[in-house]
Amino acid sequence: MKSGFVAIVGRPNAGKSTLLNRLLGFKISIVSDKPQTTRNRILGVHNSDQGQVIFVDTPGIHKPGFLLNKRMMENVYQAMRDVDLLIHMVDASESFGKGEQFALDLVGNSEKPCFLLLNKIDSINKGKVLPMIEFYNETGTYAEIIPASALDGSNVDLLIGKIMEYLPEGAPMYPEDYETDKSERFLVAELIREKVLERTRQELPYSTAVQVEEFDESRREKGFVRITASIIVDKPGQKKIVIGRGGKMIKEIGVTARRDIEGLLQVEKIYLDLNVKVLPEWRNKHHLLDELDIG
Ligand SMILES: Nc1nc2c(ncn2[C@@H]2O[C@H](COP(=O)(O)OP(=O)(O)O)[C@@H](O)[C@H]2O)c(=O)[nH]1
Numbered sequence: 001m002k003s004g005f006v007a008i009v010g011r012p013n014a015g016k017s018t019l020l021n022r023l024l025g026f027k028i029s030i031v032s033d034k035p036q037t038t039r040n041r042i043l044g045v046h047n048s049d050q051g052q053v054i055f056v057d058t059p060g061i062h063k064p065g066f067l068l069n070k071r072m073m074e075n076v077y078q079a080m081r082d083v084d085l086l087i088h089m090v091d092a093s094e095s096f097g098k099g100e101q102f103a104l105d106l107v108g109n110s111e112k113p114c115f116l117l118l119n120k121i122d123s124i125n126k127g128k129v130l131p132m133i134e135f136y137n138e139t140g141t142y143a144e145i146i147p148a149s150a151l152d153g154s155n156v157d158l159l160i161g162k163i164m165e166y167l168p169e170g171a172p173m174y175p176e177d178y179e180t181d182k183s184e185r186f187l188v189a190e191l192i193r194e195k196v197l198e199r200t201r202q203e204l205p206y207s208t209a210v211q212v213e214e215f216d217e218s219r220r221e222k223g224f225v226r227i228t229a230s231i232i233v234d235k236p237g238q239k240k241i242v243i244g245r246g247g248k249m250i251k252e253i254g255v256t257a258r259r260d261i262e263g264l265l266q267v268e269k270i271y272l273d274l275n276v277k278v279l280p281e282w283r284n285k286h287h288l289l290d291e292l293d294i295g
């Protein structure tokens with residue numbers, strides 16, 4: 001049996017969280033078309049006849065500005081130190097630039113074996129794939145180069161097969177029913193944040209956090225859970241946007257989040273109480289980041 005840790009790293013928006021969800025077969029890490037969606041390290045456990053792979057989803061590799069971003073990058077470095085194998089994910093539909101070079105150097109300097117996953121091949125001209133493989137092959141950084149699509153699942157089985165070849169022999173580290181290191185509370189907050197990200201633009205996605213204040217599961221056996229959560233923003237103007245005209249936006253966020261949370265917790269009905277709080281400069285304050293369990 002094989003057993004080991006694999007970190008999924010790469011630029012923001014490469015598709016890392018989409019891949020983690022695909023590998024596990026259910027949604028554990030939120031996904032959006034905005035960069036810097038993932039802020040924490042998120043463990044997801046994959047079991048098969050061949051062994052156990054513990055995948056670590058990470059924030060996108062970027063140059064940090066706020067304290068939040070420094071902590072996000074600290075998560076990337078730590079994940080890279082702690083694992084047996086790295087998967088560097090690249091969005092193959094984007095042209096190579098400075099940001100990608102930065103990521104390439106970062107994984108190139110690591111002593112861990114590293115795979116390159118050329119993602120989003122569903123969205124590009126097939127003729128572009130071979131030259132990209134050649135380009136990355138010449139860097140000498142990668143043990144394997146795999147074109148794939150996290151979205152439609154192409155070559156994801158192949159990826160798992162290759163991972164198994166590189167992982168050490170060993171007994172599983174986690175029991176078979178252990179899915180993630182994150183609490184339901186954390187996952188609930190993330191699902192709500194995902195709904196905010198879907199509906200906002202520019203600065204707002206970056207300056208939003210979600211905190212679950214109350215998680216009342218005293219009636220869970222009967223199929224009801226009551227959750228109170230705050231959507232945290234940086235400025236009063238942002239609060240107005242999140243609430244929306246006549247409360248329209250926050251209502252939509254609530255309706256869509258509730259559906260997902262019902263699926264996550266496998267209960268019939270969630271009562272979701274949402275409010276919006278302004279916490280200026282939360283992204284630069286250690287105690288708030290700790291309290292919000294971010295980074
Ligand atoms: N066409 C296409 N889109 C993808 C693929 N993988 C991810 N995406 C999209 O890319 C965006 C970023 O995905 P996400 O998983 O959040 O990226 P992350 O920031 O690296 O975690 C989302 O809009 C995804 O739906 C893929 O294989 N093909």
Ligand SMILES: [Mg+2]
Pocket residue numbers: 016017018029030031037038058059
């Ligand atoms: Mg992500």
